[in-house]
């Protein structure tokens with residue numbers, strides 16, 4: 115009887131793993147194992163700083179190959195020179211990638227074995243940033259990462275969360291298992307026409323978002339509603355899902371396609387939206403109220419079409435107040451999600467937004483000046499100021515797509531900070 119062994123996803127692939135200096139270097143040992151168990155042949159290069167965090171012996175034992183340490187090591191060069199090593203690699207992964215190594219790769223430096231191999235290699239390259247959140251946010255690092263992206267270098271992560279230095283925020287290296295799976299995905303899906311994958315720092319995070327208008331029936335053929343297009347809520351859902359979050363989108367009637375990977379619940383009235391919100395909220399980490407909920411609905415919906423009559427020039431509709439969805443969620447006493455609202459104002463933006471933050475018991479409010487030209491309603495661009503109880507962050511005027519990404523990242527950072535305290 116013959117037995118067939120299924121081929122492993124990285125069988126026959128040569129992976130060059132570059133490890134740079136940082137506390138996450140200890141996780142690289144596990145990463146070597148994860149790559150090996152998927153069938154890869156793994157060779158490791160340590161930067162001098164990485165060798166302060168993890169020993170070459172550990173990585174040699176796990177990879178089953180000699181570990182590269184120095185550009186000027188005659189014995190290593192004789193065994194497999196740096197150009198040969200660069201040619202050997204089918205894929206190069208730098209994990210953890212420190213701010214320093216990212217800067218050096220971005221500028222084409224070749225001042226150690228790792229950066230020399232990277233410069234000499236034709237193989238696809240991915241970096242997994244790992245650093246203090248402030249170093250990650252630093253404009254120099256962000257510019258260097260943008261340079262790497264423009265050189266078609268993949269950027270895996272980072273994730274948000276607790277950091278070894280005690281800070282909370284973006285900058286954690288993705289887990290070895292996630293990185294190994296991203297390498298598998300690269301070989302599974304890579305073709306020159308496929309867009310570069312976005313980093314997925316929000317894996318494991320659950321976010322519920324309300325979007326669009328609500329519609330309140332007057333009679334069987336008419337309704338009260340508003341001009342909300344739902345674009346901002348959908349852009350947030352798209353951004354959160356692309357960054358790896360599990361997203362539930364509670365949507366009023368809009369003309370928009372469901373973003374990829376998002377679970378959509380369609381509702382019509384404010385009361386429907388409230389029911390849907392209550393049924394999902396406590397199962398989510400973050401609840402974002404982006405919907406333009408009708409403030410009032412008919413006290414009683416007319417069972418038949420209201421007729422105009424020749425003798426009446428006026429018609430009075432009796433309306434009652436709708437429930438405040440976001441305030442109801444923010445008032446939950448158990449499993450209350452981190453709750454984020456929106457305020458579109460035409461004047462006294464800061465004052466009105468902060469009043470709403472307090473009166474609705476929100477954690478954050480995203481304030482939007484809808485009177486300013488070229489932003490907000492019916493515009494592709496927007497600028498937002500996000501107020502917390504003790505914080506204020508301004509996101510400059512930009513396209514709604516990048517604004518949504520920046521906003522989601524900021525919201526998650528604030529959520530992580532809150533959890534910490």
Ligand code: C5P
Pocket residue numbers: 324384403404405406407408409436437438439440441454455456457458470
């Ligand atoms: O009170 P106002 O409508 O200005 O507040 C805006 C914020 O409150 C938005 O986040 C909106 O989604 C939410 N809201 C709600 N339910 C309502 C009214 C507003 O969730 N009935």
